[in-house]
Amino acid sequence: MYEDKTLTCRDCGTEFFFSASEQEFYAEKGFTNEPGRCPQCRAARKRNGNGFSRGDNRGPREMYKATCAACGAETEVPFRPRGDRPVYCRDCFSKNNNRY
Known part of the structure; x- marks a missing residue:
């Protein structure tokens, strides 16, 4: 066959x-x-850890400046904030994320 x-x-x-x-x-x-x-x-x-990854040749991740919606601290996030949803710093995100 x-x-x-x-x-x-x-x-x-x-x-x-x-x-x-x-x-x-x-x-x-x-x-x-x-x-x-x-x-x-x-x-x-x-x-090399690239078994299923498509990002073989990507450089460092681009970070974007934002202001935390909870505490007002300046932070950087790995996505472009659009303004229609709140953005949180690492600490506030962790606090909010642990509630679920």
């Missing part, structure tokens, strides 16, 4: 072997796509 295939890695461009038994395993697990990366690149992504 399954035949051995040679695929090309999307990261490093090398060819790798996708055996009939691996294809059968993928089918049993319900995977519909063939692997896009060779075993070495898949292992490297797992080691």
Whole structure:
């Protein structure tokens, strides 16, 4: 039913072997796509913590200045405040978040 295939890695461009038994395993697990990366690149992504992340090449997170709606302190948040919802500093957010 399954035949051995040679695929090309999307990261490093090398060819790798996708055996009939691996294809059968993928089918049993319900995977519909063939692997896009060779075993070495898949292992490297797992080691680097990028197994499911799409932010591989992002730099430091951009922070935005805001005034805390509860205590009035100046703070920085990782999103652009829109003005239609309150923004809290870390301390006030923690206090409010622990109530639920």
